Amino acid sequence: MRAVGAVVVLAVLCVCDAVRFGQLCSGNPANNRRTSDSWGQGHYGARRGTRVHAGLDIVCSDGAAVYAPCDVTLGGRLTVYTDASLCFKLFYVNPDRTSGSVRKGERIGTMMPMQSVYPGITSHVHVQLCDKSDPTQYF
């Protein structure tokens, strides 16, 4: 789960009525988004060859602390929610733990060493809603 190169997915169920997420990553208080680098673009709907980028990339330096963007219930790595509440997944985060509840703003994990996997990329947390709809409105 902590192996470099593995895609770590942290499923998160947002249990608050968040219409706007709080700071996701230390060093990026404005939740600035990945724009464009040699690996592609970070907005929802960006092209990935024949596929479409189904999430939004928030800039986060390798090794930075990652915070809960709202009050969340952690759902492990593989849990898929069918709950009506907002459900999203965070990619490239090494979670401190994978179950239990975390308050908005509390640390939930550490940004993976993305540069060792994708040299030159803008290191980022990939935020993807469980239904793969556009998460941009929450940022």
Ligand SMILES: [Zn+2]
């Ligand atoms: Zn992404």
